Amino acid sequence: MNLKELSEKLGISQTTVSRALGGYPEVSETTRQSIEAAAQRYGYFPNRRAAGLATGRSNMIGHILPKSTQHEMVNPIFGDFVAGAVETYSSRGFEMFLSQVSDQDEGATYRRLLQTAVVDGVIVQGPRANDPRIQTLTEMGLPFAVHGRSSGVNVPYNWVDVNNKSSFLRATEFLLDLGHRRIALINGFEDMDFAMRRRNGYIAGLQNRGIEIDPSIMKSQEMTEIYGYHQTRDMLTSDNPPTAILVSSLISAIGVRRAIEEAGLTMGKDVSVITHDDELSYLRNGETVPIFTATRSSVRDAGKHVANILIDQIENPNSLPQTQLLEAQLVVGRSTGPAPGSK
Amino acid sequence: MNLKELSEKLGISQTTVSRALGGYPEVSETTRQSIEAAAQRYGYFPNRRAAGLATGRSNMIGHILPKSTQHEMVNPIFGDFVAGAVETYSSRGFEMFLSQVSDQDEGATYRRLLQTAVVDGVIVQGPRANDPRIQTLTEMGLPFAVHGRSSGVNVPYNWVDVNNKSSFLRATEFLLDLGHRRIALINGFEDMDFAMRRRNGYIAGLQNRGIEIDPSIMKSQEMTEIYGYHQTRDMLTSDNPPTAILVSSLISAIGVRRAIEEAGLTMGKDVSVITHDDELSYLRNGETVPIFTATRSSVRDAGKHVANILIDQIENPNSLPQTQLLEAQLVVGRSTGPAPGSK
DNA sequence: TTGAAAGCGTTACCAT
DNA sequence: ATGGTAACGCTTTCAA
Numbered sequence: 040m041n042l043k044e045l046s047e048k049l050g051i052s053q054t055t056v057s058r059a060l061g062g063y064p065e066v067s068e069t070t071r072q073s074i075e076a077a078a079q080r081y082g083y084f085p086n087r088r089a090a091g092l093a094t095g096r097s098n099m100i101g102h103i104l105p106k107s108t109q110h111e112m113v114n115p116i117f118g119d120f121v122a123g124a125v126e127t128y129s130s131r132g133f134e135m136f137l138s139q140v141s142d143q144d145e146g147a148t149y150r151r152l153l154q155t156a157v158v159d160g161v162i163v164q165g166p167r168a169n170d171p172r173i174q175t176l177t178e179m180g181l182p183f184a185v186h187g188r189s190s191g192v193n194v195p196y197n198w199v200d201v202n203n204k205s206s207f208l209r210a211t212e213f214l215l216d217l218g219h220r221r222i223a224l225i226n227g228f229e230d231m232d233f234a235m236r237r238r239n240g241y242i243a244g245l246q247n248r249g250i251e252i253d254p255s256i257m258k259s260q261e262m263t264e265i266y267g268y269h270q271t272r273d274m275l276t277s278d279n280p281p282t283a284i285l286v287s288s289l290i291s292a293i294g295v296r297r298a299i300e301e302a303g304l305t306m307g308k309d310v311s312v313i314t315h316d317d318e319l320s321y322l323r324n325g326e327t328v329p330i331f332t333a334t335r336s337s338v339r340d341a342g343k344h345v346a347n348i349l350i351d352q353i354e355n356p357n358s359l360p361q362t363q364l365l366e367a368q369l370v371v372g373r374s375t376g377p378a379p380g381s382k
Numbered sequence: 383m384n385l386k387e388l389s390e391k392l393g394i395s396q397t398t399v400s401r402a403l404g405g406y407p408e409v410s411e412t413t414r415q416s417i418e419a420a421a422q423r424y425g426y427f428p429n430r431r432a433a434g435l436a437t438g439r440s441n442m443i444g445h446i447l448p449k450s451t452q453h454e455m456v457n458p459i460f461g462d463f464v465a466g467a468v469e470t471y472s473s474r475g476f477e478m479f480l481s482q483v484s485d486q487d488e489g490a491t492y493r494r495l496l497q498t499a500v501v502d503g504v505i506v507q508g509p510r511a512n513d514p515r516i517q518t519l520t521e522m523g524l525p526f527a528v529h530g531r532s533s534g535v536n537v538p539y540n541w542v543d544v545n546n547k548s549s550f551l552r553a554t555e556f557l558l559d560l561g562h563r564r565i566a567l568i569n570g571f572e573d574m575d576f577a578m579r580r581r582n583g584y585i586a587g588l589q590n591r592g593i594e595i596d597p598s599i600m601k602s603q604e605m606t607e608i609y610g611y612h613q614t615r616d617m618l619t620s621d622n623p624p625t626a627i628l629v630s631s632l633i634s635a636i637g638v639r640r641a642i643e644e645a646g647l648t649m650g651k652d653v654s655v656i657t658h659d660d661e662l663s664y665l666r667n668g669e670t671v672p673i674f675t676a677t678r679s680s681v682r683d684a685g686k687h688v689a690n691i692l693i694d695q696i697e698n699p700n701s702l703p704q705t706q707l708l709e710a711q712l713v714v715g716r717s718t719g720p721a722p723g724s725k
Numbered sequence: 726t727t728g729a730a731a732g733c734g735t736t737a738c739c740a741t
Numbered sequence: 742a743t744g745g746t747a748a749c750g751c752t753t754t755c756a757a
Binding site: 041042043053054057058061085086087088089090091092093094 | 749750751752753
């Protein structure tokens with residue numbers, strides 16, 4: 040059933056039917072009612088593709104995943120972020136378009152998406168420092184919003200981020216206050232902007248107390264169980280193992296824990312670990328010592344916010360870019376204890 | 383730049399340009415070359431919406447998430463599944479469309495998607511027993527493939543599943559062999575087909591040894607940290623606590639572990655736990671005792687397979703439905719030990 | 726308040 | 742091998 044057929048059934052013009060269903064005011068109440076009833080009865084929905092062709096809008100938001108960052112989908116927070124974004128889309132009449140592209144195609148993909156009118160805007164995930172996508176998209180005029188920020192980019196753009204640096208600074212200070220002096224960092228790839236910021240917070244924390252930075256306990260890799268495991272095992276079996284570890288990802292932390300256990304040590308006693316954690320942390324003895332960074336629910340919030348900002352921009356193309364720095368919901372890592380022998 | 387403009391620039395008809403770019407054979411090599419060069423130079427891509435309107439295909443696959451199962455996105459395996467599916471889409475020229483709908487709208491949404499020609503097919507996630515979606519989609523003629531199966535549905539349809547029942551049966555037997563007699567089950571909602579199958583495997587395992595089923599240690603809830611925590615805590619503080627727990631989800635297991643630790647017990651010693659696990663398990667002492675169920679990478683494989691089957695169906699509408707029972711990659715839960723006092 | 730008709734940018738049929 | 746043109750199903754302008 041299409042518009043033409045429906046209008047013929049009703050003996051009313053396509054124009055009027057379209058207007059009635061589109062909610063335009065200039066159609067009489069009685070005709071509107073009969074049109075809506077008929078649409079209902081025949082199960083008519085306007086063909087979005089045709090509508091899009093006519094209006095130039097698609098009500099779809101693109102998420103583009105370069106193949107090289109494919110592993111990010113396996114990170115649980117990917118689902119959290121998407122869940123948040125989709126919730127917003129749903130409430131504002133949009134839907135999500137997800138495409139994986141090979142890395143060299145990324146620029147061409149944006150161009151294509153714009154040109155071929157497939158999406159009204161895109162979300163940029165996993166920004167690097169000086170991320171070229173921001174420049175490209177700005178020049179193209181394709182609306183976009185970034186989850187995270189990109190150091191070094193000076194043009195204004197829409198972004199939502201959490202306070203990575205100050206969170207890691209505080210986490211480092213927390214461990215120092217517990218008596219730790221040898222604190223390792225297991226981080227994501229350091230060309231990722233968030234990882235840079237976290238490292239900077241960590242370094243600042245150590246330097247404030249005059250503690251030397253030791254690159255041999257600063258790891259930077261893909262954030263998966265397996266790397267967390269290997270990195271931790273390597274450090275624990277070295278001459279001068281750390282007594283505490285800051286872990287940039289919940290999923291790496293699974294491997295970290297494994298390595299600690301295999302070394303015959305106990306996480307939280309022999310080796311302190313601070314990592315992303317979840318709402319459960321609040322349960323612990325009622326303590327909610329504010330220390331650490333993005334919980335999973337805050338990633339979901341970020342998804343909601345990014346989506347909202349992007350849709351605002353789409354619906355109001357001349358508005359200025361919006362930015363939002365989310366104060367991470369801070370929770371203490373549950374496995375964090377004093378340094379061995381520190382008191 | 384659209385087809386018309388490009389063809390005018392070249393002084394060739396739209397028809398020929400379209401054919402050249404579409405890879406049709408009946409265009410001479412020389413004109414094809416000049417057309418391709420021009421398209422390249424002007425950055426021309428065909429507008430997909432218009433092409434879709436003309437061809438009736440969109441090259442998009444829909445994933446529809448009813449709002450009530452929204453929490454599934456927060457389950458890490460959501461990302462794994464999507465990663466696998468998207469990889470297939472990308473290699474076969476498709477893209478993913480993700481939409482969240484309120485529960486009562488689900489049927490209407492399918493109808494709309496078909497009608498409004500937005501997707502060429504849909505993936506059905508989280509099937510329940512006798513899932514009505516299968517009937518609906520079959521009747522509508524919208525191609526679909528199911529991740530999982532739906533007990534009680536007898537029409538043929540495309541599905542990919544893992545051997546949930548036999549995995550839980552074997553896991554149960556493994557624990558029994560370790561001397562456990564009081565084994566708890568922390569499962570997903572039991573209207574979910576996978577959860578039913580797992581429960582059936584668990585029950586069969588116990589019954590084979592003549593052990594009575596105790597509903598008070600069979601839990602069935604949303605699979606999140608918080609529920610895993612509460613369920614475990616409740617059971618451990620009861621009169622007759624379990625010595626082993628089968629956990630249906632990696633993410634619930636985080637809460638399970640927390641509850642065990644808070645009870646002053648050690649997971650893997652005082653309480654054995656078998657749950658989904660990851661590739662890391664293979665590392666443990668080089669042991670790869672085959673016991674348990676879907677690893678995260680196998681979920682990703684499932685995503686790939688489901689996507690391939692669906693695209694096969696779309697490209698060959700008259701082919702019979704395909705089904706695939708994946709033998710789960712079996713790994714031993716790493717925290718699994720003998721029953722306390724059993725020797 | 727309603728309707729006729731001109732797009733929107735393709736593809737595909739039918740000629741040549 | 743190439744071109745003219747009618748769809749595809751909607752929105753929107755212009756007229757009535």
